Amino acid sequence: xxxxxGFSDSERxxxxxxxxxxQIRPQRYLLWEPGSQPPQLCMVNEDQASGREDWAALLRTMxxxxxxxxxxxxxxxxxxEYEGAPQIxxxxxxxxxRVLKTLDELVNEAYHFAPDLTIHDDMLVTRDxxxxxxxxxxxxxxxRVLVVDDSxxxxxxxxxxxxxxxxxxxxxVSGEECxxxxxxxxxxxxxxxxxxxxxxxxxxxxxxKRDFRVxxxxxxxxxxxxxxxxxxxxxxxxxxxxxxxxxxxxxxETLQRFLA
Numbered sequence: 001x002x003x004x005x006g007f008s009d010s011e012r013x014x015x016x017x018x019x020x021x022x023q024i025r026p027q028r029y030l031l032w033e034p035g036s037q038p039p040q041l042c043m044v045n046e047d048q049a050s051g052r053e054d055w056a057a058l059l060r061t062m063x064x065x066x067x068x069x070x071x072x073x074x075x076x077x078x079x080x081e082y083e084g085a086p087q088i089x090x091x092x093x094x095x096x097x098r099v100l101k102t103l104d105e106l107v108n109e110a111y112h113f114a115p116d117l118t119i120h121d122d123m124l125v126t127r128d129x130x131x132x133x134x135x136x137x138x139x140x141x142x143x144r145v146l147v148v149d150d151s152x153x154x155x156x157x158x159x160x161x162x163x164x165x166x167x168x169x170x171x172x173v174s175g176e177e178c179x180x181x182x183x184x185x186x187x188x189x190x191x192x193x194x195x196x197x198x199x200x201x202x203x204x205x206x207x208x209k210r211d212f213r214v215x216x217x218x219x220x221x222x223x224x225x226x227x228x229x230x231x232x233x234x235x236x237x238x239x240x241x242x243x244x245x246x247x248x249x250x251x252x253e254t255l256q257r258f259l260a
């Protein structure tokens with residue numbers, strides 16, 4: 001439930017449409033109505049004094065700490081602290097797709113929530129997104145996974161799920177970067193997207209298995225789900241072919257299959 005503070009009727013309609021679009025996604029948003037249970041999120045129009053005033057009035061009726069806040073405005077002044085509540089700034093204009101991504105980001109940051117969950121290319125993107133190839137600090141005996149995907153959001157959620165289970169995770173955003181990393185590091189499992197900039201995932205898989213003689217399992221991760229695409233993955237010597245959106249249960253089954 002999202003409370004709107006200080007927005008015009010026209011912007012409320014835009015935001016209402018955005019929330020409507022979210023109903024077909026794993027993470028859904030509803031417009032909060034007075035008299036219902038306290039909202040989990042607030043959106044505050046910082047371009048109007050009524051935004052902060054409405055938020056303060058709402059907080060008094062709730063008699064609890066402020067829920068996470070999306071601060072909407074033309075520029076980020078950061079003058080309002082919102083009593084220490086988690087917050088994120090959303091720069092106008094108010095567009096449905098950007099609104100949903102921002103709400104997803106705030107939910108992930110504030111509640112550490114990855115919707116039950118499907119991993120896909122245009123899901124949430126967070127400010128501390130991973131994807132620069134940096135390694136996660138773990139013990140020397142931990143199994144290491146390489147995630148090759150040019151989607152920042154996919155990398156972030158894969159990091160969240162894999163590190164939570166105790167795996168070390170490295171990232172690559174292209175086929176070339178993947179091959180470079182494999183030359184330098186032994187991986188226990190490689191998740192490989194098909195649609196990559198430069199060399200596509202099928203060609204990368206062939207290089208890994210036939211030229212590099214990589215023994216580690218290679219799992220293709222892609223939105224392509226036709227029989228022909230799956231056949232291409234098999235011919236490229238991939239060990240498994242998973243289609244997006246990928247549920248967390250499917251991810252866990254894959255980890256159990258190859259890393260248990």
